[in-house]
Amino acid sequence: xxxxxxxxxxxYFMSIVEAVGQRATCDRGxxxxxxxxDKRVLATGYVGAPSGLPHCDDIGHLMKTITHExxxxxxxxxxxxxxxxxxxxxxxxxxxxxxxxxxYCKMVPCDSCAKLIINAGIKRVVSEKHYHxxxxxxxxxxxxxxxxxxxxxxxxxxx
Numbered sequence: 314x315x316x317x318x319x320x321x322x323x324x325y326f327m328s329i330v331e332a333v334g335q336r337a338t339c340d341r342g343x344x345x346x347x348x349x350x351d352k353r354v355l356a357t358g359y360v361g362a363p364s365g366l367p368h369c370d371d372i373g374h375l376m377k378t379i380t381h382e383x384x385x386x387x388x389x390x391x392x393x394x395x396x397x398x399x400x401x402x403x404x405x406x407x408x409x410x411x412x413x414x415x416x417y418c419k420m421v422p423c424d425s426c427a428k429l430i431i432n433a434g435i436k437r438v439v440s441e442k443h444y445h446x447x448x449x450x451x452x453x454x455x456x457x458x459x460x461x462x463x464x465x466x467x468x469x470x471x472x
Contacts, residue, residue: 322352323417323439323460323462326347326349326354326415326417326439327417327439327441327462329345329347329354329357329417330344330345330346330347330417330418330419330441331345331419332345333345333346333347333357333358333359333396334359334360334396334419335359336359336361337359337360337361337396338359338360338361338362338368338369338370338371338393339360339361339368339369339370339374339390339392339393340369340370341369341374341390342360342419342420342467343359343360344359344360344395344396344418344419344420345357345358345359345360345396345418345419346358346359346395346396346397346399346400346416346417346418346419347400347416347417347418348400348401348404348411348414348415348416348417348435349414349415349416349417350411350413350414350415355404355409355411355414356400356401356403356404356407356409356411357400357403358395358396358397358398358399358400358401358402358403359396359399360393360394360395360396360399361393361394361399362392362393362394363394366392367392368392368393369390369392369393374390374392375390375391375392376388376389376390376391377389377390377391395422395423395425395426396418396419397416397418397422397426397429397430398425398426398429400416401429401430401433404433410434411433411434411435412433412434412435413434413435413436414434414435414436414437415435415436415437415438415439416430416435416437416438416439417439417440418438418439418440418441419440419441419442419467420440420441420442420443420444420467421438421440421442421443421444421448421449421459421461422438422440422448422452423444423448424447424448424451426448427448427451427452428451430452430457431451431452431455431457435457436456436457436458437457437458437459437460438452438457438458438459438460439460439462440459440460440461440462441461441462441463441467442461442462442463442465442466442467443461443464443465443466443467444466444467449461
């Protein structure tokens, strides 16, 4: 008889993040998000255009070049809403409080999503990988626990 290893709660909810991300409509990063409280799923979200608008997978990306303080540049798609923003929006739309909850995501949220997380009252963020180092500090400065499961940096595909 093989030994079955039951996943931890973090592993369990991260597997749901992966499944939710399969619905994403931007091929640069098919990421998902799950918001949980008391070991119960409250809301999910994935990367995609706002409801009723065309998706990257259908009409292409709407790219913007960002120049950082160190003069490096990066490309960002403006057509999509991030998985974290979509999960928080879904909860708000259906009157579900996420205050005190845990947000699970593929990579550390961007600054804009981190601000939404802070204002929504979420108390813990669990991410598979690093991505936005500055927002890790933003979340920690707001007394939000940040747990990174793999000490790796998520790499987006170039477009």
